[in-house]
Amino acid sequence: xxxxxxxxxxxxxxxxxxxxxxxxxxxxxxxxxxxxxxxxxxxxxxxxxxxxxxxxxxxxxxxxxxxxxxxxxxxxxxxxxxxxxxxxxxxxxxxxxxxxxxxxxxxxxxxxxxxxxxxxxxxxxxxxxxxxxxxxxxxxxxxxxxxxxxxxxxxxxxxxxxxxxxxxxxxxxxxxxxxxxxxxxxxxxxxxxxxxxxxxxxxxxxxxxxxxxxxxxxxxxxxxxxxxxxxxxxxxxxxxxxxxxxxxxxxxxxxxxxxxxxxxxxxxxxxxxxxxxxxxxxxxxxxxxxxxxxxxxxxxxxxxxxxxxxxxxxxxxxxxxxxxxxxxxxxxxxxxxxxxxxxx
Numbered sequence: 001x002x003x004x005x006x007x008x009x010x011x012x013x014x015x016x017x018x019x020x021x022x023x024x025x026x027x028x029x030x031x032x033x034x035x036x037x038x039x040x041x042x043x044x045x046x047x048x049x050x051x052x053x054x055x056x057x058x059x060x061x062x063x064x065x066x067x068x069x070x071x072x073x074x075x076x077x078x079x080x081x082x083x084x085x086x087x088x089x090x091x092x093x094x095x096x097x098x099x100x101x102x103x104x105x106x107x108x109x110x111x112x113x114x115x116x117x118x119x120x121x122x123x124x125x126x127x128x129x130x131x132x133x134x135x136x137x138x139x140x141x142x143x144x145x146x147x148x149x150x151x152x153x154x155x156x157x158x159x160x161x162x163x164x165x166x167x168x169x170x171x172x173x174x175x176x177x178x179x180x181x182x183x184x185x186x187x188x189x190x191x192x193x194x195x196x197x198x199x200x201x202x203x204x205x206x207x208x209x210x211x212x213x214x215x216x217x218x219x220x221x222x223x224x225x226x227x228x229x230x231x232x233x234x235x236x237x238x239x240x241x242x243x244x245x246x247x248x249x250x251x252x253x254x255x256x257x258x259x260x261x262x263x264x265x266x267x268x269x270x271x272x273x274x275x276x277x278x279x280x281x282x283x284x285x286x287x288x289x290x291x292x293x294x295x296x297x298x299x300x301x302x303x304x305x306x307x308x309x310x311x312x313x314x315x316x317x318x319x320x321x322x323x324x325x326x327x328x329x330x331x332x333x334x335x336x337x338x339x340x341x342x343x344x
Contacts, residue, residue, distance in 0.1 A: 024204070026046065027204070031046050031047065032046070032047040033045065033046050033047075034047075034255065074097060074099055074103060074104070074106075074107045075107045075110050077096075077097045077099075077107075078093055078097065078104060078107045078108065081093055081096055081097070089138075089181075090104045090105060090108070090181075101183060102154070102183055105183070119344065120132075120134050120145070120147050120152075121147055121151065121152075122344075123147075123342065123344070124147035124148060124149055125149045127149075128149055129149075130148060130158075130276065130281045130283075130284045130285065130287075131146045131147065131148055131153070131156045131158070131159040132146070132147050132148075132159065133145070133146050133156070133159040133160065133162065133163045134146075134147070135163050135167070135180070138181060140179070141179045141180065141181045141186070142163075142167065142178060142179070142180050142181070143180070143181050143182075144160065144163060144180040144181070144182050144187070145182070145183070146159050146160075146182075148276070148279040148280060148281050149279075149280040149281065150278070150279040150280035150281070151279070153257075153279065154182075154183040154184050154229075155182070155183070155184040155200070155229075155288075155289040155292070156288060156289055157198060157200065157286070157287060157288005157289050157290075157291060157292075157330060158284075158285070158286045158287070158288050158317070158332075159288075160180065160187060160189060160198055160288060161189065161196050161198060161288065161332055161334055162334055163180070164178050164180075164189035164191075164196050164198075164334075165196060165334035165336070168189075168191050168196075169336075175191075176190060176191050177189065177190040177191065184200075184201060185201065187199065187200060192331065194333055195320065195331040195332065195333060196331065196332060196333070196334055197329055197330065197331040198288060198329070198330045198331070199327055199328075199329050200288065200289070200291075200292050200327070200328050200329075200330065201292065201326060201327060201328070202292050202295070202296050202323065202326050202327060202328045203228035203229060203230075203292050203293050203296065204228060205226040205227070205228050205232065205293060205296055205297060206226060206227050206228065207224065207225070207226050208225050208226065208227045208255070209225070210222045210223075210224070210225045210233075211225075211254070213250060213253065213254050214231070214233060214254055216247065216250055217246055217247050217250035217251045217253075217254055217259070218233060218235075218244060218246050218247075218259075218261060219244065219245060219246060219247065220235055220240050220244060220261075221235070221236065222234070222235065223235060223236055226293070226297060227255055227256060228293055229256070229257050229258075229289075229293075230256045230257050230258040230259065230260055230274075230289075230290065230293055231254065231255050231256025231258070231259045231260070232256075232260045232262065232293045232294065232297060233259065233260070233261045233262070234261075234262055234263065234297070235261055235262065235263045236263065237263050237264075238263050238264065238265055238266055238271050238312075240263065241261050241262065241263045241271050241272060241273055241312055242271070242273075242312045244261060244273060246259075246261075246275055248275065248277040248282060249277070251275055251277050251278075252277050252278055257276070257278060257279070258274055258275065258276040258278075258279070258284070258287070258289075258290065259274070259275045259276075260272055260273070260274045260275075260287070260290045260293055260294060261273050261275075262294050262297070262298070265309075265310060267310070268307075268308045268309060268310040268318070269298060269302060269307040269308050269309060270294065270298045270307065270309050270310075271309070271310045271311075271312045272290065272294050272309065272310075272311060272312065273311065273312055273313055274287035274290045274311070274313075283313055283314075284313070285311065285313045285314070285315040285316070285317065286311045286313065286315070286316075286317030286319070286332070287311065288319075288330055290311075291309060291319060291321060291328060291330050292328050294309065295307060295309065295321045295323055295328050295330075296323060296328070299323045305322050305323040305324070306321070306322045307321050307322070308320055308321070309321055317332060318332065319331065319332045320332070
């Protein structure tokens with residue numbers, strides 16, 4: 001019944017930003033949730049203490065009543081609403097239809113032609129980087145989307161930083177900040193000297209039991225483990241993190257969209273690495289959304305909100321981070337690698 005109620009509410013998706021909504025809704029309702037990777041997607045298991053509250057067919061969780069009949073397809077609803085006022089944003093359309101922003105985006109993709117979304121996926125596959133970013137101006141903001149070789153994701157840090165670098169150095173040279181509208185809400189990047197500082201939402205970490213599968217996947221002893229969108233594994237020392245040679249096939253079978261491993265650093269506050277075989281990415285060279293898991297952990301562990309983090313991938317990268325409430329600020333440098341022309 002809990003599963004049925006959550007999915008009927010249309011507040012829950014099975015991928016990307018939906019993970020955070022699942023955990024947030026379940027936390028409100030005192031429901032334990034576990035996500036498991038399947039060959040064709042993700043499955044959720046929900047548990048609730050019957051003694052604390054009985055779930056009945058009348059229970060609802062944040063159900064938004066749509067202004068149009070629920071039997072009308074989302075694409076039709078969006079088309080009719082845009083016909084009345086074509087300036088409406090995705091957020092406004094989501095509120096009027098009772099759907100999530102991600103669902104609205106999918107409807108817009110279908111209305112504008114599936115060729116565009118397929119083209120972005122194909123470009124990301126040809127680039128074969130951990131993420132490829134696509135952006136277009138929407139009023140005073142820029143609409144930003146990210147694609148891995150395996151599909152679209154809901155949050156990416158280094159592709160956001162790279163996009164901001166291009167916009168602030170080639171398109172808006174006099175500006176000091178740029179605001180992106182994304183599947184994870186508005187993201188702000190500010191130029192500060194030779195650094196670009198990003199403001200991202202922090203993930204709410206839930207401590208989970210260390211399993212044999214985690215240690216088999218990493219080939220190392222895991223000190224602590226936490227789960228949000230991704231799985232965070234804390235190891236004993238920096239050298240173990242640096243020398244890790246994980247089994248990516250086992251990682252595909254354990255919880256979390258990505259798997260991050262971290263330890264206390266010698267020269268920096270912490271070091272970490274990020275693995276994403278579920279998204280067809282073996283290792284992310286510098287993962288911004290990973291810092292939204294890692295910085296909250298180390299801020300609490302070290303008792304300070306300003307930290308320097310080093311991603312110990314083959315390429316490597318240093319981020320200067322701070323936590324302010326539920327927001328994570330990450331600053332890093334960017335370098336222009338190439339200016340290309342695509343033949344598509």
